[in-house]
Amino acid sequence: MNFQFEKEIAIVAVRRASYLTEKVFNQLIKEKSAAGAHSKEDKSPVTIGDFGAQAVVISLLKDAFPKDPIVGEEDADHLRSNGETCSRVWSLVQESIQQSKEYKELGQIKDAEQMLAVIDQGNYNGGREGRMWTLDPIDGTKGFLRGAQYAICLSLIENGKPMVSAISCPNLPFDFKQPETSPKGIIMSAVRGQGCFQYSLHNLTVQPSQVYMKDVQDPKDSKFCEGVEAGHSMQGTQEEIAKKLGIVHGPTKMDSQAKYVSLARGDGDIYLRLPTSMTFEEKIWDHAGGSLLVEEAGGIVSDMFGKPLDFGVGRTLKSNNGVIAAYKGIFQNVIDATRAVTSQDPHFNKV
Numbered sequence: 001m002n003f004q005f006e007k008e009i010a011i012v013a014v015r016r017a018s019y020l021t022e023k024v025f026n027q028l029i030k031e032k033s034a035a036g037a038h039s040k041e042d043k044s045p046v047t048i049g050d051f052g053a054q055a056v057v058i059s060l061l062k063d064a065f066p067k068d069p070i071v072g073e074e075d076a077d078h079l080r081s082n083g084e085t086c087s088r089v090w091s092l093v094q095e096s097i098q099q100s101k102e103y104k105e106l107g108q109i110k111d112a113e114q115m116l117a118v119i120d121q122g123n124y125n126g127g128r129e130g131r132m133w134t135l136d137p138i139d140g141t142k143g144f145l146r147g148a149q150y151a152i153c154l155s156l157i158e159n160g161k162p163m164v165s166a167i168s169c170p171n172l173p174f175d176f177k178q179p180e181t182s183p184k185g186i187i188m189s190a191v192r193g194q195g196c197f198q199y200s201l202h203n204l205t206v207q208p209s210q211v212y213m214k215d216v217q218d219p220k221d222s223k224f225c226e227g228v229e230a231g232h233s234m235q236g237t238q239e240e241i242a243k244k245l246g247i248v249h250g251p252t253k254m255d256s257q258a259k260y261v262s263l264a265r266g267d268g269d270i271y272l273r274l275p276t277s278m279t280f281e282e283k284i285w286d287h288a289g290g291s292l293l294v295e296e297a298g299g300i301v302s303d304m305f306g307k308p309l310d311f312g313v314g315r316t317l318k319s320n321n322g323v324i325a326a327y328k329g330i331f332q333n334v335i336d337a338t339r340a341v342t343s344q345d346p347h348f349n350k351v
């Protein structure tokens, strides 16, 4: 199985959904300036983007692979009881499907009622057997609102292992070495055993290029990254781990799975996500896509104890705690430093 069709559809799906989220963001900005409102407090445009992106991706997946179940983050409950929001989502979804130049015959939705049913098809409970897709229609919601990084993340998991992934990052520069001048918008995609490739989000004529993690030999020469939100990981502990590794530069803070994407193309070497609570269960849609990209680009991904992430135990990573991703040449150093810093800290006692 070489998964070529799966990969192609996954890329088209996240590209179609990105059209929708970019439209929502631009409308939100316009509304803000027109009304002078603090729409940062207003969660509804985000909700519109999340629901709309989930509808667009699932409708395409269901036409291309009718038998595959889907673990998606959102459901349609809120839209069923909120007609106006539902209509806004429906018009965005229609427009996003109509403007798509790729596989236009797939993923059509006939009315708003059908759209709600499509969104609810992301309700699969996950598990070890066979194929399933996992979708985060907007990962990094807070980054999305700030006009910073966010990602649309899709992955095909087979028997508990991510096999195909496509992640769209509308706000990442195409060339990370020229962040100011480079056009924004990339998709990164990988198939297990076939490498990791970067595509342009908007320019379909750009040829994909294979990306690799940087070949860092000494951990102290490495760059580490973490999430922006202090409530999502233990930033203080992460700083201590970096210090232990001899890293002198502070972390790059970035929302969403754009962190995995950045590592995969050599713009960063280590991603630390130490749990704020040992009872917190990371969601499979927050890590399946990104972890495969990093692995296919020369990295290793595990939990904070070095244990491989297990995507076959339901909608969450309940048999893991936290996440560590690093270039393979320094991965063991990172795990050792993490153990040295956390093993005496009762916060990290397994429950």
Ligand SMILES: Nc1ncnc2c1ncn2[C@@H]1O[C@H](COP(=O)(O)O)[C@@H](O)[C@H]1OP(=O)(O)O
Pocket: 139, 140, 141, 226, 227, 228, 229, 231, 232, 233, 254, 255, 256, 257, 276, 280, 286
């Ligand atoms: N306490 C938490 N620990 C770890 N991740 C969290 C926590 N709360 C929310 N998240 C998730 O972190 C992801 C964003 O990660 P990052 O901080 O790296 O940008 C979101 O998918 C968000 O999930 P949710 O969508 O349920 O809010």
Ligand SMILES: [Mg+2]
Pocket: 136, 138, 139, 140, 285, 286
């Ligand atoms: Mg998420």
Ligand SMILES: [Mg+2]
Pocket: 050, 073, 136, 137, 138, 139, 140, 141
């Ligand atoms: Mg999300």
Ligand SMILES: [Mg+2]
Pocket: 073, 141
């Ligand atoms: Mg969310």
